[in-house]
Amino acid sequence: MGKGFFINKTVGIVGIVLAAGAIATIIALSVVYSQEKSKNNENEVKPTGAVTTPVPTTEPSNEPWDQWRLPQTLSPQTYNVTLWPRLQPDATGLYIFRGLSSVVFRCVEKTNLILIHSNKLNMTLQPTLTALGSKPAPIIESIVMHTKTQYMAIHLKDELTAGESYELYTEFVGELADDLGGFYRSEYYENGVKKVVATTQMQATDARKAFPCFDEPAMKAVFHITLYHDPATVALSNDKVNITVDDTFVTRTTFAPTEVMSTYLLAFIVSDFGFIEQNIDKLQIRIFARQEAINAGQGEYALSVTGTILKFFEDYYNVPYPLPKSDQIALPDFNAGAMENWGLITYRETALLYDEEISSNGNKERIVTIIAHELAHQWFGNLVTIRWWNDLWLNEGFASYVEYLGADKAEPTWNIKDLIVLNDVHRVFAIDALASSHPLSSKEEEIQRPEQISEVFDTISYSKGASVLRMLSDFLTETVFTQGLQNAFVYSQPIWYVAINNAVQSVQDIMDRWVLQMGFPVVTINTETGQITQEHFLLDPETKPDRPSEFNYEWFVPISWTKKEAAQPLYWLLQKTNQVDQMKISGDEWVLANINVTGYYRVNYDNENWERLLNVLQTSRQSIPVINRAQIIDDAFNLAKAGIIETTLALRTTLFLASETEYMPWESALDNLDYFYLMFDRTEVYGPMQTYVGNKVEGLFDYFTRLTNWENLPPGHTDQYNQVNALRVACSTGLEACTTLVKTWFEQWMENPNVNPIKANLRSAVYCSAIAAGGEKEWNFAWEMFEKATVASEKDKLRAAMACATEPWLLNRYLKYTLDSNKIRKQDATSTIISIASNVVGQPLAWDFVRANWEYIFKQYGGGSFSFSNLINGITKRFSTEFELQQLIQFRDDNAHIGFGSGTLAIQQSIERTTANIKWVKKNQETVLEWFINPL
Known part of the structure; x- marks a missing residue:
């Protein structure tokens, strides 16, 4: 017997919290949806007349310029930055930008050294230092560029005076490269004419490629930006235009000073894009894109939802939107999904542009959720910001959670909030169950180098962060959670506050266990004895976590549960094991825990309760909520993967699918059966498995045939997704009615390329199936349509579908295309290789290709x-x-001498996962084969 605590969620928690006057303050912070840095160009721009500065060749030392973090001796106040990007190449073929910058900083501690970030910039004049107080500025003794740590080190003859302010002035030139980081160029063609855009991606450590700056998130300042540009182009930045001065050859656009903000949130863009706009309560909202895309109405959907989402977040945070305008721009070349630059959010075209005729339901959902994610950052991340990247999860996890709330406000009929379970919770479980996972929050000293910073922009930070915050919101209630969040803006600092009385512990105590240690528990409920236990869940139980935990991998677990459809009070499991007599059952009763998967843990049961749940799924599945039908499948398959339950028990959770028509259980099953395909599609298991899955999906295919005749859309948002699943799986398992449909549609399109008869939602599935069944003719036609497509989402569908080819020579040719940015954009190269590797024919080809070209890929793609x-x-x-x-x-x-950059942890995880796969296949292959031959 041990500690445990029951409490009615609604009455108990809210009553205790509010009666005690406690505030559940969440976290004040931020960072951004993406990031992707390239180290594409190792050659620096060397303009005539540039000041040359020596580069040290000494070994690392304890000197401040050999450290990755800036000393706290100087504090930036304001920047004045003027840039002139050239959108035509110079005589050497390079695209360059010229700039000048002055930064006013205050000396916090006396020092004779100015360290400021500068990467791939060449000083064209000797930097100058001016004192803004009564004492003269020290003389600059020497300037040294440290390329490894990306510093310009300015050594002074005398010390700066603490409390005094100074101004550092620099003039420089840099390359406007196509490396997708810092100040870079994006190219596209419109009406056969090549167009160039000068744009930015600063997060996390690339503002230093645009101008010398103190490039750390806590070193906020006010930025005054001026851009010189061609009169035929438009300049954009974070704030509104203050003044524009034209002459015959060049326009100078000066922007209003920004709010106090971090360098990584800066943006400035020069293009000839078009835009659409609306004004809501004096707030200017604009969508920018290629003029062709704007003319085709592809920005209309984004414009229609932005105002609604902004208003929602104003109410949610109880803080007005702090800027006079909200610009969003779709870029042809952008390595991330989107970036929340304050007042000027940048997107991939597929994340912002929507075409009513061509884009799918999934494209539409992606747009509204990413917009909500980035708009959430305009407060949480931009207004209140993390101090250092080790707490990135607070920024990205929070935005990844509330994006569902914002999207739900814009599209209330979609029931989109439920999809976080499939998109985030189940997804991140797979990574967090590895011994090589990592905690949400790391120590600052563990995240120092730029590649280490890039590495934390991973599934843990985004999806686990979202999942844990959703759990917190659920057990506190959304009202209390939001109240605490609003107080974060009042106090502008991170606070966990006591929110539950001593019987349950404080929010700090609860959350530390979820934030400061990696992984999650599996909770096992024995309904015969009433014993309940928790264990650290590892896919390979024989492995040991890479790092120790001060909490010994135990959690405070909020367990929501029912007993045969009757909801029970929330139970807190506060230690390894406990006796809970209320969880004993008899007769035809059954227990189901983690209702709607609000908790970040898996659930296991005694065999008798598993059998009861399987029976309920077969006989009266509606007794179990849709989300939990998906959960039962996902938990069972992963428990089996870890050897905790029998694999055949997991497979039996799919038997009821013959009569299931809901999306979430089907998607959960297909996601988990995909692992079986990965392990067995080169073995004798493949045939019987295809037969089994084909038999199960036939009923779903027939359901949608009757409901839609494949000509109409199903009524519900997720029903449309399930229609796609029905078609995709039916065709992939060889259902004749499906393959006939697909071949007919694709042949009709090939006969008349100007009229595509395939419904937008079904195109991805149809294209893949038709190309897989076809040969060179079908592939070449898809490539031709890919090159002609003007809608980014259509290009993405075709690009992914061409990886479905089954002829090795076609796939090898396609792999070579990924190294040619004129064929496959750099932003799409890695995802194209991954698509080819997902094809059983293409996987060994992709593996050989990456190994043979690793050095080139690593250097070219960053x-x-x-x-x-x-x-x-x-x-x-x-x-x-x-x-x-x-x-x-x-x-x-x-390749250790080349390195893996942000993929370093992924290498270790892949080795761990492969080791687990070997054990699992050896143990289960014969049993799985027998079960698929005779499923019971």
């Missing part, structure tokens, strides 16, 4: 690129043999 971890995980997820494991280890060792 060691700090967020997509590197996705690339490594994507090309190795099918690995399940000792030979593949040794190849993976060899790949790691052979």
Whole structure:
């Protein structure tokens, strides 16, 4: 017997919290949806007349310029930055920008050293230092550029005076490269004419590529931005235009000073884009994109939801939107999904542009959720900001949670908030169940170098952060959670405050266990004895976590549960095990825990309760909420993967799908069966497995045939997704009625390329199935349509579908295309390789390709690129043999001198996952084969 505590969620928690006057203050912070840095250009721009500065070749030392963090001796106050990007190449073929910048800073502690970030910039004049107080500025003795730590070190003859302010002035030139980081260029063609855009992506450490700056999130300042540009173009930045001065050859646009903000949130763009706008309560809202896209109405949907979402967040935070305008711009080349620059949010075209005729329901959802994510950051991240990147999860996890709330406000009929379970909770479980996972919050000293910073922009920060905050909101109630959040803006600092009385512990005590240690528990309920236990869930129980935990991998677990449809009071499991007599059952009763998957944990039961749940699924599945039908499947498959329950028990959770028509259970099942395909699609298991899945999906295919005749949209948002699942899986398992449909539609399109008869929602599935069933003719037609497509979402569908080809030579040719940015944009290269690797025919080809070209890929696409971890995980997820494991280890060792950048942790995770796969296949292959032959 041990400690435990029951409490009615609504009455108990709210009553205790509010009666005690406690504030559940959440967290004040921020950071951003994406980031992706490139180290594409190792060659620096060397303009004639540039001041040359020596680069040290000494080994690292304890000197401040060899440290990755700035000393706290100086504090920036204001910047004046003037930039002139050239949108035509110079005589050497380079695109460059010229700039001048002055930063006013205060000396906090006396020092004879100015350290300021500068990366790939060449000073064209000697920097100058001016004193703004009564004492003269010290003389500059020397200037040294430290390329490794990306500092310009200015050594002074005498010390700066503490409390005094100074101004540092620099003139410089940099390359407007196509590396997708810092101040870079994006290219596209319109009516056969090449167009160039000068744009930015500063997060996390690339503002220093645009101008010398104190490039850390806590070193906020006010920025005065001026851009010189061609009169035929428009300049944008974070704030509104203050003044524009034209002459014959150049326009000078000066912007109003920004709010006090971090360098990573800066943005400035020069383009000839078009825009649409509306004004809501004196707030100017604009959507910018290629003129062709604007003329086609592709920005209308984004414009229609932005005002609604902004108003929602004003109410949610209880803080007015702090800027006079909200610009959003779709860029042809952008490595991230979107970036929340204050007042000027940048997006991939697929994340902002929507075409009513061509874009799918999924495209529409992606747009509204990403817009909500980025608008959430305009307060949480931009107004209140994290001090350092080790707490990135607070920024990204929070935005990843509330994006569902904002999207739900814009599209209230979609029931979109439920999808966080599939999109985030189940997704991150797979990573957080590895011994090589990491906590949400790391120590500052663990996150220092730019590539380490890039590495924390991962699924843990986004999806686990969202999942844990959703759990917190649920057990506190959304009202109390929001109240605490609003107080974060009042106090402008991170606070966890006592929110529940001593019987349950404080919010601090509860959340520390979810934030400061990696992983999550599996809660096991024995309904015969009433015993309830928690254990750290690991996919391979024989592994040990890479890091110790001060909490010994125990959590304070909020358990919501029912007993045969009767909701029970919330139960807190506060230790390893406890006796809970209320959870004993008899007769036809059954227990179901973690209702609607609001808790971040998995659930296991005694065999008798599992059997009762399986029976309920078969006989009266509506007794179990839709989300929990998905949960039962996902928990069972992963418990089986870890060897906690039998694999056949997990497979039996799919038997009821023959009569299931809801999206979430089907999607959960397909996600988990995908692992079986990855492990067995090169073995004798594949045939019987295809037969089983085909039999189950036939009923779903027939359901949508009757409901829609494949000509109409189903009524519900998730019903439309399930219609796609029905078609995709029916075709992939060889259902004749499906393959006939797909071939007919694709052939009709090939006969008349100007009229696509395939419904927008179904295109991804149809394109893939038709190309897989076809050959060179179908592939070449898809490539031709890809090159002609003017809607980004359509290009994405075709690009992914071409990876479905089954002829190796076509896939090898396609892999080579990824190294040619004229064929496949750099932003899409890694995702294209991953798509090819997802194809059983393409996987070994992609693996060989990446190994052969790793050095080139690493240098061209940036060691700090967020997509590197996705690339490594994507090309190795099918690995399940000792030979593949040794190849993976060899790949790691052979390329250690090159490095893996933000993919470093992914290499270790892939080795761990492959080792677990080998054990699992060896143990389960024969049993799985027998079960698929005779499913019971």
